[in-house]
Amino acid sequence: MSSLWNDAEAAAYAGDLAQRVYTSRLLGRDPALVLHGGGNTSVKLTEPDLLGRPEEILYIKGSGWDLATIEAAGFAPVRRRALLDLATLPALSDKAMANAMRCAMTDAAAPSPSVEAILHAVLPHKFVDHTHADAIIALTNTPDGREHVRRVYGDSVVIIPYVMPGFKLARLCAEIYPQAAHAGTVGMVLLNHGIFSFGADARESYERMIELVQRAEAHLADRGAWQIAVPEVTVSNKALRAERAALRKAVSAAAGTPLIMAAHTNAQALSFVQRAAVSKIAQQGPATPDHVIRTKRLPLIGRDVAAYVQAYVEYFDAHKQRADAPLTMLDPAPRIILDPELGLITLGKTAKDAAIAEDIYRHTIDIILGAEALGGYQALPAADLFDMEYWELEQAKLKAPTKAPVFTGEIALVTGAASGIGKACAEVLLKRGAAVIGLDINPTITTLFPRRDFLGLMCDVTDETAIQQALEAGAQAFGGLDMLVLNAGIFPPSAKIQALQLDYWQRVMRINLDANVVLLREAHPLLKLAPNGGRVVIVGSKNVPAPGPGAAAYSASKAAMNQLARVAALEWGADGIRVNTVHPNAVFDTGLWTEAVLQARAANYGLSVEQYKTNNVLQVEVTSLDVAELIAELCGPAFSRTTGAQVPIDGGNDRVI
Ligand code: ZN
DSSP: OOOOOOHHHHHTSOSHHHHHHHHHHHHHHOTTTOOTTOOEEEEEEEEEOTTSOEEEEEEEEBTTOOGGGOOGGGEEEEEHHHHHHHTTSSOOOHHHHHHHHHHTBSOTTSOOBOTTHHHHHHSOSSEEEEEOOHHHHHHHSSTTHHHHHHHHHTTSEEEEOOOOTTHHHHHHHHHHHHHHOOTTOOEEEETTTEEEEEESSHHHHHHHHHHHHHHHHHHHHHTTOSSOOOOOOOOOOOOOHHHHHHHHHHHHHHHTSOOEEEEEOSHHHHHHHTOTTHHHHTTSOOSSGGGHHHHOSSOEESSOHHHHHHHHHHHHHHHGGGSSSOOOOOOOOOSEEEETTTEEEEEESSHHHHHHHHHHHHHHHHHHHHHHHHTOOOOOOHHHHHHHHTOHHHHHHHHSOOOOOTTTTOEEEEESTTSHHHHHHHHHHHHTTOEEEEEESSGGGGGSSOSTTEEEEEOOTTOHHHHHHHHHHHHHHHSSOSEEEEOOOOOOOOBOGGGOOHHHHHHHHIIIIIHHHHHHHHHHHHHTTOTTOOEEEEEOOTTTTSOOTTBHHHHHHHHHHHHHHHHHHHHHGGGTOEEEEEEEOOBOSSTTOOHHHHHHHHHHTTOOHHHHHTOSTTOOOBOHHHHHHHHHHHHSGGGTTOOSOEEEESSOOTTTO
C-alpha cells in the first residue's frame, strides 16, 4: 500500500469539498482499502444559512455512491448540530435515524447520508476517512485481535469493540472516543470492521490512513501473514458445463429466481477451494459484516444445495427473535460456492452482482489466509452477522422491491451477434436483463459490448469443437443457458439450379443448417436445465413459405432448418423447451445491404430506395431491431404457452398471406 497523492492532480481540486472528493477517490482506487460502496469519508465546513448565520455542515458520503467515482454531489450536507444531538439519545431505530438525518440536510435533493454520519459528526476533526482495509480486518479477525492492534499502533489509535454499524456504533464511539483520545491520536480501529483516520486537511487524513494500513501490513508480513504465495494448481480440462448448469438450476430453485453463476478457476481461487482445511476456515463467516448482504454468512462447500438451504432456515429460525419486528426470511440460496472441481463460484441476480460477490470473496480469501497465519481466522458470532443481514433498512428494501427486467438472471446465446439482426438481438436481450453470450466469426465480437453481462466469443459455428468450447466458456462465465437464438447464416449470390456447384450448395448447408444441428444438439442438455424452461428462436426466412428463383440453396437450407425446428419443438416439449421461428423479410439495415446495392436493386424493380424498402402490405420498413424485439418477445412470458410457431415479420407479404 502506498500513497497515491499527486500534487499536480490535487491542484485541480480547489476548496475543501473538492479536496474531499479527490482523496475519497484515491481511497476508492485501492480495492485493498474499500470495495463496492464500502467505506465513507466526510469533511466539516462552516457555511451561512439562509439568514446569513454561520452553521457547521458535515458533508458525508451519500448512500449509493462509490468512493472511487464520487463527485461533490455525492456528499450529503447535514447540520452537524442535529447529528450531535442524535448522538445523545439512548437508542434510535435505523428508520428513525435515517429520517432524522434526511430532515437535517441543507439540500433536500442530496442523497441520503451514510449510516455512519453520526459517527463522523462525533469525531472532532475536520477531515475523517473510514475504510475496511484488508490488513486491518485480517489483524482483528483473530483471537488476539486487540493485542495485535496495540502492538502495531501503541496508543496512537482508539480501539472500539465490535457493535452493529449505525446508531449503536456511533453511540459507542461518542462514549469511548472523547475519553480515550489524546493529542497523539491519529486514528480509530473498529475491531472486525475497519479503521478511521483524521486530519486537518484532506491530504493529512488520507496519508494517515495509508500509513496506518502500511503498519498493519508490515506487522502481518513480519509474521508471514501477508501476500502469501499462491501454490501451483492443475486445472482440469474436463467438460463441466452440464454439471455447472445442474448446480445453477438447484441454486436458482432455492432462490426462487434464476441466478447468474460465475465460476473462477485461477490459481488463487482453485488453491483455496482445494485446501484440506477449507471446510473449517471458510465456515467461520465473512471478513466484515457488511459483506453478508453480498455473500451470505457462509459459502456452500460442495454441491449439496438442499443441506445449505436447511442450515440457512435453521440459522434464520435461531436468530429471528432478535429483531423487534417480525422478519421476512431472505432467499436461502448461497451466493458463494466452493467446489474443488467447479472452482470458486459466485452468484447474483445479475452478472454485476456475481462479479461484486467475486471481488469481495477474493479479498476474503486473502484475509482468511492472513488471519490463519497470524493465529487463526475468527469471524464475528452468527448473531452479530444476523443483525447485519436482517437490519431494518435491508428489510425495508424487501417490502418495496424494484421491478427487475424480464430476463434478469437468465442467459442467452446469440449466433452471428457481431452485426445486423444478431447484434440487435444481443442489445435487446441485454436491455431486458439477460446475460448474453455472443458468437461470431468476426473478431470484433470480443469487444462489441464492454460490460460484465456480455461474453463475446470468436467462433466458427461450422466447427463442432469451437461450439463445444463456446458453450463451456459460457457456462463458466454465467452458469448455463436459458435462451438460444440461431441467427448466423449466409445469403449466397444468386445461382440457378442448372448452374449449381456442389461445393457452393454444401457450404450453404454447412453454415445455415449443419451448424445449427450441432448447436441444438450441444445446447439441449443446458436448455433442459434452464430454471424457467429453455427457449430457442430460429431466424428463418420469408423464403421458407415463399421461395425465390435463384435462391435454391438458401431456400432449401432455411426450409430444412424450419423442419428441424418443428421436430425440436416436438421432441423437446417434455423437457420444457419451447422452439419457435421468425420469418423476416427485407431487413435492409444489415451489413449485406450497402446503399449502392439498395439503389441497384430498387432500380431493377423501377422503384425508389424508399419504395423498395417498404414494398409490403403494411408499407413499412422492417429493421433488425424490429426482428430482435419479436425474438425477445417469443422468449418472454407472452409466448410461454407457444412452441413450434412460425411468425412472419415482413410487413405482410402477399405471397405468404
Ligand atoms: Zn464501515
